[in-house]
Amino acid sequence: MRSASIPEWIVGRFTSGKRAACIVGDLLELESQNGALWFWLSLAQVVLALAWRRPLAFVAAFYAGAWAIGGFQMAIAGVHAQHRPPEYPWMPVFMMLCATATILLFLLVYAAIRYGFRDRVTQLALAFTGLATAVIYFWWLRAILVACIALSIYVVAASILSGERRRAAMVLLVVLVVGFGGGLPAMYLATQYQHFVYPGPMGDRELREHPSVLWMGFCMQLMWTWMMTAACSRMHYWRMGNQSLDSEIQRNSLS
């Protein structure tokens, strides 16, 4: 009988040590009948079943973030062109709002897949994303703007009053800080690289001639996504405890 400490270590990355030992023990018990190939295939299935939410949430959040960067800016530009607010101070406010809504949408998608809609962080991200999106699309309707601001104040107040929501608000705040802290240098680096490769405005033809610009943007987006997902999962694990739908939930319950 081999020790199977490596399979146990692999499964232990995604669940508690005791549960990992039991799972590997079950597989070892059947290995004598089914063979080593069956053992490793079953182990892969177990790991996939325990951890599929994490990569899916990462990919979905990546695409949500990429869409939001363009989508919200286009929405702002469209409404701005139609309703023409004063350039200052509205444009910096709108740009800030776009960036915030982008990070919130990113967080909403990631948290909804990883932790589900009953999770406080997901609920808070949903509330703020909805409010920010409503303001981006309908800021020129005064009633909606006032209602959104009032609701935002209420959600913030409610978050401060309840312990669990306060912790969720802390997670959201940290992800926003990391999002801004990581997003601004990433955008700066991508822009600097673009100017280095092709100084001047880039159209479709220039982009086809210099695909490295697109790859640079992709890498920066990937890095930004990684920073925010890492911040979200670390903070969630630290502040919210064992509420993940995949791994952390099992990390704590069999003790």
Add this chain to the structure above:
Amino acid sequence: MRTLWLAGGLSPLLTVWTEINYIVVVMMQPVSLGEFEQVVLLAILRLGDNAYGVTIRSEITACTRREVAPGALYTTLDRMEDKGIVRSWLGDPTPQRGGRAKRYFALTKAGRAALINAQRAYESLLDGLDLGGANA
């Protein structure tokens, strides 16, 4: 000033209302079971004190002629334990398992009630239906 006072007074009330609503809507609703969860629970019941990963899988295969993926079984068992439908405890380590303990499962009171509810729902749906029996 009055508006501020009103907002200050209303906010905790609304928070309490949201909490009560959450408890009523989410916590108090009966635990619903999926088809595979019912299969696993029935297998645990059939096995009695000897229900652990290997025996549960083989019992399901023997009774339903359906191969169960190990990943699906363990995540289902974990999920049901987190919902309070089953409880688990560790047995003694055995040499044939490389010195690893078996994790035994049993239904909780809530799990038994949820299973009875689910089976009654099936019975109600089947009541008065003729599925063709053995000739189908």
